[in-house]
Amino acid sequence: MExxxxxxxxxxxxxxxxxxxxxxxxxxxxxxxxxxxxxxLFTNPNFRWDVVGTYILDVKVVQxxxxxxxxxxxxxxxxxxxxxxxxxxxxxxxxIFRWSSWVWVWFFRGTPVYTQLVLWxxxxxxxxxxxxxxxxxxxxxxxxxxxxxxxxxxxxLGLGLNESxxxxxxxxxxxxxxxxxxxxxxxxLGMSKGKIMWRIILPQAMRVIVPPTGNETIGMLxxxxxxxxxxxxxxxxxxxxxxxxxxxxxxxxxxxxxxxxLVITSILMVGQHFIEAYYGRGVDNQAPAAGVxxxxxxxxxxxxxxxxxxxTDFPEESAR
Amino acid sequence: xxxxxEKPLVQIEGLHKYYGHHHVLRGIDMTVKQGEVSVVIGxxxxxxxxxxxxxxxxxxxSAGRISVGGQLIGYREVNGRLHDLKTKEIxxxxxxxxxxxxxxxxxxxxxxxxxxxxxPVHVKGQPKAEAQKRALELLDxxxxxxxxxxxxxxxxxxxQQRVAIARALAxxxxxxxxxxxxxxxxxxxxxxxxNVMKDLAKSGMTMIVVxxxxxxxxxxxxxxxxxxxGVVVESGDPREIIANxxxxxxxxxLSRVL
Numbered sequence: 001m002e003x004x005x006x007x008x009x010x011x012x013x014x015x016x017x018x019x020x021x022x023x024x025x026x027x028x029x030x031x032x033x034x035x036x037x038x039x040x041l042f043t044n045p046n047f048r049w050d051v052v053g054t055y056i057l058d059v060k061v062v063q064x065x066x067x068x069x070x071x072x073x074x075x076x077x078x079x080x081x082x083x084x085x086x087x088x089x090x091x092x093x094x095x096i097f098r099w100s101s102w103v104w105v106w107f108f109r110g111t112p113v114y115t116q117l118v119l120w121x122x123x124x125x126x127x128x129x130x131x132x133x134x135x136x137x138x139x140x141x142x143x144x145x146x147x148x149x150x151x152x153x154x155x156x157l158g159l160g161l162n163e164s165x166x167x168x169x170x171x172x173x174x175x176x177x178x179x180x181x182x183x184x185x186x187x188x189l190g191m192s193k194g195k196i197m198w199r200i201i202l203p204q205a206m207r208v209i210v211p212p213t214g215n216e217t218i219g220m221l222x223x224x225x226x227x228x229x230x231x232x233x234x235x236x237x238x239x240x241x242x243x244x245x246x247x248x249x250x251x252x253x254x255x256x257x258x259x260x261x262l263v264i265t266s267i268l269m270v271g272q273h274f275i276e277a278y279y280g281r282g283v284d285n286q287a288p289a290a291g292v293x294x295x296x297x298x299x300x301x302x303x304x305x306x307x308x309x310x311x312t313d314f315p316e317e318s319a320r
Numbered sequence: 321x322x323x324x325x326e327k328p329l330v331q332i333e334g335l336h337k338y339y340g341h342h343h344v345l346r347g348i349d350m351t352v353k354q355g356e357v358s359v360v361i362g363x364x365x366x367x368x369x370x371x372x373x374x375x376x377x378x379x380x381x382s383a384g385r386i387s388v389g390g391q392l393i394g395y396r397e398v399n400g401r402l403h404d405l406k407t408k409e410i411x412x413x414x415x416x417x418x419x420x421x422x423x424x425x426x427x428x429x430x431x432x433x434x435x436x437x438x439x440p441v442h443v444k445g446q447p448k449a450e451a452q453k454r455a456l457e458l459l460d461x462x463x464x465x466x467x468x469x470x471x472x473x474x475x476x477x478x479x480q481q482r483v484a485i486a487r488a489l490a491x492x493x494x495x496x497x498x499x500x501x502x503x504x505x506x507x508x509x510x511x512x513x514x515n516v517m518k519d520l521a522k523s524g525m526t527m528i529v530v531x532x533x534x535x536x537x538x539x540x541x542x543x544x545x546x547x548x549x550g551v552v553v554e555s556g557d558p559r560e561i562i563a564n565x566x567x568x569x570x571x572x573x574l575s576r577v578l
Contacts, residue, residue: 281471
């Protein structure tokens, strides 16, 4: 039997592809809409791009960006620390820990963040003094609440505590996503509870935790605009609103705020991409570890060649 | 096969295990001497893996005692009463016992080398350079010296299981517990894993191996234990039992797997 076409490279099939007229039509419609919108950006005088240009780098606006970033980062850091603690407590053998964690999440997730911010702003009305001592017993020292819980602290506490409840659930889901066998393998090696969590379970859980946490961070960036409730009056939204009220030009100043929020969100997205890549190593990305020096590994393997005569010779397996 | 020492390393006495009302182990007695390869076979659900997992406390012991190297596992006995050991003390006991799992359980976020180095560096506190040198020797011993930088997902099942064996050996255990090491492997990959285990047996390692590989039991085993329904049905010289099983249940099981 002769199969001449099998001797050399096969003749590749040249089929006529299916046509997609729908794609062309939808592309034209979308392009038309975009063109109309772009044209309005240039021709509609109500956008007042000159005002946008004047205020985009205004001192008050840039300071507002700084405060918004500070609030976002500080409250997310607080929330992440609390959330890790809450997630660990939720998994604990200690029923008191499990219960307290559950109640915390129930309360901070169950009330509006706006209400919580107002409450933190009023904390010095509720508790005029903070003191350390034994309940119903002697008092060691006492401070004025309004001196400790400033508007900034109140804003960070309000945002961070509320966020910790949501993040705790994200972390709990992440920890649960790691295969039970990982815990067992680490236990069988004699690793301590803490090492198992930090070195084995959490790094794998991070793969699941990072994307929704990035989402929450971007959400937090914009939730900071609610700190007016405290009242905290230095963030980006407050700064642009104040300028809008003074100039009677709300639209261009909303655009200024929107541009800044978009810029920060874009930067956060880039950061998230790199964090995801880091925690996806070994699973999502297949590049060999940077930590291993292949030359050193080769040299050591060559050094171990002396043992080779003793061991059984293994036929090579092909990696999947 | 000669037995190198007479001292029992592992002693299991009257071991029972309940999962709720489900009585999985119904009084297991077993002795493994130093340097011995003890092979455990039996149908699935017979409790052989549960028994193995009790030895390093991956399962709690419902009744009975297990001692390894003369040390009671999981408890301290004070005036005839048993006291639970603390997590730290249990971890210390587990350091002396290596375990290999059916599903390998390699750490997927670490390379083969990092998997093997993890416990020596972070449990024993070995210097990194020393641990790396030793880990590469071990990987070479299991035939994977050139795969050190690969992640588990880049290795075949058989390669992963050999890394898992190297990882357990890196802690220099007195005892290896090996739980169905080839059951999750494609048939053509089984041989390499069995060869590593044979090599390990020759080096004098004490092992309890739960397996379906009757050939391995006959060739390498010093004792063979057949379990069914949570009890030891028959135990003794592997070649004798395989050639001439005394018990009807053993006969039936062997006729099905051979």
